Amino acid sequence: MNPLPDSPPQGAEIICVGTELLLGEILNSNAQFLAQQLAQWGVPHYYQTVVGDNPLRLQRAIATACQRSQLLIFTGGLGPTPDDLTTETLADFFGVPWQEDPQALARLQALYQERGRVLSEADRKQARLPLGSTILPNPIGSAVGMIWTPRPGLTLMTFPGVPTEMRAMWHQTAVPYLQHNGWSSQVLVSRTLRFWGISESVLADRVRPYLDQACPTVASYADWGEVQLRITAPGQDRAAALALIEPTERALRQLGGSHCYGCDGDRLAAVVGQRLLQRGETVAVAESCTGGGLGQALTATAGSSAYFWGGVIAYDNRVKAQVLGVSAETLATVGAVSREVAEQMAVGVCRTLGTTWGLSVTGVAGPGGGTADKPVGLVYLGLAQAEGPVTIVECRWNPRQGRDWIRQVTIQEALDRLRHALA
Amino acid sequence: MNPLPDSPPQGAEIICVGTELLLGEILNSNAQFLAQQLAQWGVPHYYQTVVGDNPLRLQRAIATACQRSQLLIFTGGLGPTPDDLTTETLADFFGVPWQEDPQALARLQALYQERGRVLSEADRKQARLPLGSTILPNPIGSAVGMIWTPRPGLTLMTFPGVPTEMRAMWHQTAVPYLQHNGWSSQVLVSRTLRFWGISESVLADRVRPYLDQACPTVASYADWGEVQLRITAPGQDRAAALALIEPTERALRQLGGSHCYGCDGDRLAAVVGQRLLQRGETVAVAESCTGGGLGQALTATAGSSAYFWGGVIAYDNRVKAQVLGVSAETLATVGAVSREVAEQMAVGVCRTLGTTWGLSVTGVAGPGGGTADKPVGLVYLGLAQAEGPVTIVECRWNPRQGRDWIRQVTIQEALDRLRHALA
Structure with a gap:
């Protein structure tokens, strides 16, 4: 085991307190x-x-965090119950009295009165803060947080675990504090390019030099068959960061070619919809094994x-034959999972519903x-046009x-097949 | 600042590696x-x-974890890209060679061959493991994990970040390993009862005494309109814990009445399917605003x-009229979102597809x-039987x-409406 080099504490650490986690x-x-x-406001953040x-374990986590981080952001453990002990433990760790704050108590009393509740001894605990800390007000609930600099170069913030309260407190008080205290001097902006139809390793090989560059950084992810490249750059503001990102984004889009279908929050179904809209065209679906999921994605x-008129969920062969007009003979000879049936389903739904495009799955x-002969994972997709040719794709999923x-x-x-056809 | 008492490493720590987090x-x-x-298998777990x-920061996290935990479970950083560095960093930290494992390489080559892909130099990295470690096989993807005891009293496990792969590896290899190596001495068993059609607060009022009891514990959750009650008890084995859970479960089911549709991994669609199967009946769907999602859920x-034959996604009114036979006059006078159209859609799909039941949504x-007149959130559901009456339900969602x-x-x-009709 090699000794690790020393390095001074830096950046923020998020510490979530709660046995439920x-x-x-x-x-x-x-x-x-x-x-x-933290990413958006440019506050570096290296550990959670x-x-x-x-x-005792909370104290150990505090001790570790103080050695490596400069801004400790706590969530959870601010309520009135005996297992809410974040504030108390922090006071104890830094050897500072934990005492009732008149301002916090007044606010707590007013809140309880407003709700017609009696302030119990246990509830009063929520008004106690370490000496020297400042209230981080909670505009929604009873648990107040604090901002505290127990020693030079170390700042703590505490928030309740309830997400709505934590978020309100963050936006209202923590963000302005970070901006006024030099934490948020620059922003970090990311852009995520989304790819379909290419594996992560093939794409990584194509864009290799960019994965190694220092700024902007590029990282790849794969999930449910989709590959993403995330480009990240810091900047004085969002526009400056985007200017740094732009040349890399342009290069990656070029290298990814038509596999790149969009960026950030784009969804394939929405990209397809946009193209249909631009062309004034419509689509209908005929689904067997996806059972309605293609229609659900489009809607x-x-x-x-x-641009989406509807479709037929032709799960049973009777529906394929009766509603979509798939030939009973074809179903009997080559079976429902076949090129022929995919073709007849696509043509059938396109004709029955009167759309520009018919998209089928079996x-x-x-x-x-x-x-x-027909293993699990074998899928045929059919794409028909009202008066045009039909394209059939065979997929063999793992x-x-x-x-x-x-x-x-x-x-x-x-x-994605429809997207390419609409290109 | 008070010194912290020493304590030996104990329990498991989960270490998730990834800048995306x-x-x-x-x-x-x-x-x-x-x-x-870990909770289910009774493995104590104190930090994440x-x-x-x-x-360097990963090495620091490893150093901290070794001091406080005995079982380190890593996720992420096992892939072929340059920022995948978990295995390499662990070998480096413990000062052990990081070398190609013949078994892992053979498996990787077979996988790539099977998929018709060429194994690049970068990909080969996935077959390298620290000397002395054992492969933790990945039944789905290319990134293998490892189980490694680099020194007495410290065990490491690594998993890829892709959830499907991580979970398969966990169940297949990690759980048996923990059981055979004395980690899993007592189990904590939970049973989750699932309710539909009752609010969390109404249900909580009904079951109040159980929410306060010490063993088994009962906690309530609400998500996407569903309410869950989770009953948890410890035991020497699963059977002992379930025996503790059983009386509480029986009482809660009684108090929840027919709102309780199942438990644990049960899904409403599967419960409905089971009942259809028992009765030898079939269902078809006619969907407007859900666009295929009802069919997707059933399939x-x-x-x-x-029991599910298919359906019609009647998003556009033309489809409602042409395929389902909804009257053009009804559509023109009362509109697509109406009791009348819901009724005609349900009857239409039941007749067209020839099923026992027709379920419609508009x-x-x-x-x-x-x-x-017809605000966002207004939905009509129709439930028709081949030769029977039609039930219409009006929902007004927030x-x-x-x-x-x-x-x-x-x-x-x-x-849920179909479930009640099948009761």
Whole structure:
């Protein structure tokens, strides 16, 4: 084991206090919110810690955080119950009296009166703060936070664990504090490019030099068949950071080619919808193994009625035949999961509903129903035009990924095929 | 500042590696999953750490974790890109060679061959492990993990950040390892009862004494219109814990009445499917504002083809009229969002597809399209039987909850109406 080089404390650390987090009872959405905010306001942030409602372990976490970070942001443990002990433990750790703050007490009394509740001895605890700290007011609930500099170069902020209260306090008091105290001198801006139809490793090989560059940084992620490249740069303001990002973004878009379908919050279904709208065209879907998921994805975008007319969920072969006009003979000879049926479904829904495009899906989502000939993961997509040719795509998804994954990537692949056809 | 008492390392620590977590780009769902699993298997767990893709800071996090924890569980940083550096950094930290593992390489080569991809130099990195460690196989993807005891009393496990892969590896290898190595001596078992159609506060009032009891504990949660009561008890084994849970579960089910639709991993759509299967009946859907989501929910269950035949996504009024036979006059006079249209859609799809039941949805999901008369959140559900009466339900969801929420609770409410009809 090699000794680690010394380095002075720097940046912010988020410390979430609560046994419910250690038991996995709740998702740590507070950490994500605070991380996003710190990034947005340009406050460097290198560590997050989760610790339970235990004073000694909380003290250990504080000791570790003081050695590596300059701004400690606590959530949780500010309420009136015996297991709410963040404020008390902090006072104890720094050896400072923990005493009732007249301003906090007055505010607490007013709040309880307003709600017609009696302030118990336990509740009064919420008005106690370490000597020398400043109230971080809570505009919603009873638990107040604090901002405290217990020693030079170290600042603490405490927030309750209730997300709505924490967020209100953050925006109202913490952000102005950080701006006025030199923490938020620059912003960090990220842009995420989204790719479909290319694997993470192939894309990484194409863009290799950018993954190694220092500024802007580029990182790649893959999830549910989609690959993302995130470009991040600091700047005096958002415009300056975006100016740094722009040349890298242009280069990555070029290298990714038509696999790049959008950026940041873009969704494939919405990108497809935008293109349909521009062309004044419409689409209908005929779904077997996705069972309605393609329609649901298209209609997740508000205003989709302008280009999405509807579709047929043809899960059973009777529906394929009776509603979409798929030939009973084709179903009997080559089976429902076939190029031929995908083609007839796409043509059928396009004709029945009278849209510009008809998009069909038929496949084996599993886990059962696979054969040697037609294994789980085999999917055919059909794309028909009212008076034009029909394109059929065969997909062979990894059956080990499971039913949900196969259905989800099938939906995305179908949307992507339509996107390319609309290019 | 008081000195902290010494205490030996104990319990597990979850260490999530990834700059995307520090930037708040993703929710740390891996930490929640692992926390739940550790609780379930009775492995004590006192800390969680998040650190970015930075070797020195990762080494510092490792150093801290070694001092306080005995089992370090890492997620993230196992892939082929340059910022994937968890394995390498661990080898470096413990001063052990990081070398290609023949077994891991053979598996990687086979996987790439199977997918018709070429194994690049960068990809090969995924087959390198610290000397003395054991492969933790990945049944889904290319990034393998490891189980390693670099010194007595300290065990490390690494997992990729991709949740599906991490979970599969956890269940397949990590859980048996923990059981065989004395980590899992007592279990904590939870049972979650699921309720629809009752608010959290009304249910909490009904079950109040149980929320205050010490063992088993009962906690309530509400999410997307559903309310859950989680009952938790410890035990030497699962059977002992379940025996403690059983009387409370029975009482809560009684108090919740028919609002309780299932427990643990049950889904409304699967419960409905089970009942249809038992009765030998079938269902078809006619969806407007949910756009296919009801069909998707019903077909999320494997084997749903036995009772779900399909449906019509009648997003545009032309589809309602042409495919489902909704009267053009009705559409013109009372509008698409009406009792009458819901009724005709349900009857139409039931007749067209020839199923026992027809379930329809028409409503205003927003954010646009609302009027004083028909505000955002107004939804009509229709439930028809081949030869029987039609039931129409009017829902008025809170428009402030937004489009996604309104669509989702509409799907659940429709399923719940069918569940009650099948009781």
